[in-house]
Amino acid sequence: MAEYIAPLEILIEQFRSLKGVGRKTATRMAFSILDFSNEQTERFANAILDAKRSITHCKRCFNISDAPVCAVCSDGRRDPGVVCVVEDARAVMAFEKVKEYHGLYHVLGGVIAPMEGIGPDQLHIRELLERVNNEPIREIIIATNPTIDGETTAMYLARLLVDYDVEVSRLAYGVPVGGDLEYADEVTLFRAMEGRKSINQKP
Amino acid sequence: MAEYIAPLEILIEQFRSLKGVGRKTATRMAFSILDFSNEQTERFANAILDAKRSITHCKRCFNISDAPVCAVCSDGRRDPGVVCVVEDARAVMAFEKVKEYHGLYHVLGGVIAPMEGIGPDQLHIRELLERVNNEPIREIIIATNPTIDGETTAMYLARLLVDYDVEVSRLAYGVPVGGDLEYADEVTLFRAMEGRKSINQKP
Numbered sequence: 001m002a003e004y005i006a007p008l009e010i011l012i013e014q015f016r017s018l019k020g021v022g023r024k025t026a027t028r029m030a031f032s033i034l035d036f037s038n039e040q041t042e043r044f045a046n047a048i049l050d051a052k053r054s055i056t057h058c059k060r061c062f063n064i065s066d067a068p069v070c071a072v073c074s075d076g077r078r079d080p081g082v083v084c085v086v087e088d089a090r091a092v093m094a095f096e097k098v099k100e101y102h103g104l105y106h107v108l109g110g111v112i113a114p115m116e117g118i119g120p121d122q123l124h125i126r127e128l129l130e131r132v133n134n135e136p137i138r139e140i141i142i143a144t145n146p147t148i149d150g151e152t153t154a155m156y157l158a159r160l161l162v163d164y165d166v167e168v169s170r171l172a173y174g175v176p177v178g179g180d181l182e183y184a185d186e187v188t189l190f191r192a193m194e195g196r197k198s199i200n201q202k203p
Numbered sequence: 204m205a206e207y208i209a210p211l212e213i214l215i216e217q218f219r220s221l222k223g224v225g226r227k228t229a230t231r232m233a234f235s236i237l238d239f240s241n242e243q244t245e246r247f248a249n250a251i252l253d254a255k256r257s258i259t260h261c262k263r264c265f266n267i268s269d270a271p272v273c274a275v276c277s278d279g280r281r282d283p284g285v286v287c288v289v290e291d292a293r294a295v296m297a298f299e300k301v302k303e304y305h306g307l308y309h310v311l312g313g314v315i316a317p318m319e320g321i322g323p324d325q326l327h328i329r330e331l332l333e334r335v336n337n338e339p340i341r342e343i344i345i346a347t348n349p350t351i352d353g354e355t356t357a358m359y360l361a362r363l364l365v366d367y368d369v370e371v372s373r374l375a376y377g378v379p380v381g382g383d384l385e386y387a388d389e390v391t392l393f394r395a396m397e398g399r400k401s402i403n404q405k406p
Contacts, residue, residue, distance in 0.1 A: 004296065005258065005269045007254040007257045007258055007269060010253070014247045014251075017235075017243070017247070018231075019234075020228075021232070027293075028222060028223055029221045029222070031222070031292070032221040033221070033254060034255070034258055034267060040220070041251060042252070044217045044220070045248040045249075045252050046248075047210075047213050048214060048217075048248045048251075049244065050213070051214040051236060051237065052236060052241065052244040054210045055208065055211060055237055064237060065208065066209065090234060093207065
């Protein structure tokens with residue numbers, strides 16, 4: 001018995017297919033399942049199938065949704081003049097938690113990543129331009145992640161949007177609130193210096 | 204939309220029920236599922252159900268098995284005179300990887316943990332004593348984990364086995380091979396000193 005028995009090995013491989021899960025974690029999780037009762041196991045498997053079956057993408061902004069139009073887009077109190085462009089639905093959730101943003105979103109479904117063969121056509125960029133044409137949008141806030149690919153995508157979008165009558169902004173860079181300067185990386189510190197704001201108290 | 208939509212929230216909660224998985228990891232894994240194709244999702248859910256359905260416990264040693272008697276117990280080349288007592292099937296796998304142990308196992312199914320309400324009756328201790336009575340066992344190696352509960356259980360078993368004609372041993376404590384003494388905790392260092400072995404080369 002050099003390896004695990006087949007059904008366990010298969011389950012471990014399945015857990016490994018989840019993002020960020022290595023062999024050790026997958027093995028631990030597979031053993032957890034073996035400790036489950038039959039009812040717990042059924043519930044687990046059903047939650048997976050149900051989520052996949054019932055969750056779709058909002059046809060307007062591509063946020064995840066269990067209805068054709070997502071909860072944000074169908075909320076009449078949101079400002080349709082501001083659209084925050086994000087990489088994925090997780091970013092939408094992150095902003096929603098803050099509860100300070102009252103505009104809409106547009107989920108790109110990734111970023112331009114030539115190394116992985118992802119170009120603008122694989123993202124919901126065409127649909128963004130359609131929205132800019134058809135909706136009363138005043139401002140587009142580009143909120144892709146502060147990574148190289150996120151930057152590239154932000155620059156690409158900014159260039160595309162030059163031809164449209166819409167203001168385009170990008171999230172501010174700086175030191176994270178509550179963080180320790182000692183642990184901030186150099187690029188972040190440089191950006192924080194560059195973006196410094198006057199706090200002079202003029203009489 | 205202060206929370207995730209219901210089917211996603213349910214899936215996250217299911218992932219959280221796996222050992223050692225917190226809210227953040229569970230959320231990441233749930234989003235992974237949403238990125239799966241329908242076929243991938245079906246395969247994942249089926250692997251869970253199949254593993255649970257087909258994996259049972261060996262009726263002799265309680266190791267996990269897809270047959271009534273596990274691969275170790277049914278291997279005629281193993282020495283039935285030596286039984287290594289472990290907490291769970293994961294420990295069996297760990298020893299099997301070494302490929303140097305040729306005896307059998309006995310899986311307790313946990314350790315005595317009064318704080319969690321687990322007493323000797325919840326473990327396969329009665330079955331171990333039956334094996335000592337009915338099988339040609341010469342030696343019992345107690346290989347519970349080097350934790351407080353593992354120690355308690357080892358001591359409990361050692362006391363029980365005093366009445367039987369069988370040698371009882373415990374895994375050696377010491378500094379882990381390849382480790383750095385600087386990082387070894389004090390208890391381990393103390394045990395390593397206590398268990399020191401002579402390397403005198405007598406003429």
